[in-house]
Amino acid sequence: MNHLGHRFSRFVTRAARRYLVGADQRWVFEPPAPGWTPLPIERTSFYLHVPFCRHFCPYCPYTKAPYHESLIEPYTRAAIAEVDGWANTIGSAKISSIYIGGGTPTIALTSVSRVLTRVRERFRLTGDICIETNPTDIDNEIVQQLKDMGVTLVSLGIESFTAENLTMLGRGYDSIVAERALSLLAGSNFTSVNADIMFALPNQSVSSVIADIARAAELGADQITTYPLFTFPYTSVGEYLHLTAVSMPKLKVRREQYRAINQWCDQNDFERTSVWGFKRGNVPRYSSVTRDGYIGVGPGAGSHMTDGFVLNTFDLNSWMESLSSGGSAIALRMPFAGEMAGWWWLYWRFYDTRIPLDELDIVLGHDARKARWWLRIVEQAGFAVRNGEFLKLTEPGAFWLHLVQNYFALNYVNTLWTQSRRESWPKEVFI
């Protein structure tokens, strides 16, 4: 999108969010006011960010740091201090799921295990533990460590089985390593194994995408998360990180590939569980982002509280120093006003591709009428169909949501992340 396009999309989103959420919501992240502490919570989810990577993939926008053994102990101590900080303020909440992402969690599993032990001591863990894994790390010993930690859902970042794609993405392994890792995880009796597969890669054909997801299913993945090469590398995050190595395919290509993926999944008993995700059989849904409320631990980790978002400092050293001296890792906060929490809930239900209509009144209060009116338009446009008490997105509906997410929501993330990478403790970030 050119400069004019960006300005236009900013204007449209600002007008839309003002109309939907109201003028009281300030779209600005600021350092928390002195003395501010999170409110007590009865039930939430937990996210642990493990930032270390052995090598950096050129397209990756996530918060990461080069792996060095000497960093693991101070990282672990800081993460445990942060768990304690959360428990001291929100109380011993019920934790309905744990998600461990990165970075590459599998290069620091002893550290992860120590943090999980502290989470179990300070909170009441009731749900699944999900973890992101990297093909290069998976062997029998790692699988045993995951089992010992109580991990139930595993996601393997394969991205592609095709040599050219793996080289272009700079993943640092070949298809034999990826296949061996997936077979081992699939045969290890986890509740579910998800395979991440990318599409819309430069010069990638529809048949190559379908071959990748078919191969993942054949090797035993019962969930497949497909996502396009995000636009981050071409935005200011990308510029700041000098990510210029790849280019984005045209909308027509993404449309064709997304349709083909949906068709393949439909014909092979994989039901759609989110805009990007599909699963086969009666397994708990693997998802990293749709949880309704979570606390985050680690550099750059965000938390979704009942009264707003908070975001940790992105800088690993600043994060460790602050926590080791008894301080907080939270750099920024955006409080909710009006029915913002309800609209945020509705946004993620769109992402789930299923909107429970009977919950609208409870969650959105007096804005439920406005939401219903827009949902009727979505239905009349053919982007959703009624299914009992749910409104279910159709395949075109899911695709266009993916576009809206690309051009609008990711712009917010981009603004926030760019500023958070430039300064450890930003003064304010308008999104």
Ligand code: SF4
């Ligand atoms: S994609 Fe994963 S392995 Fe690659 S740099 Fe990003 S976090 Fe590290």
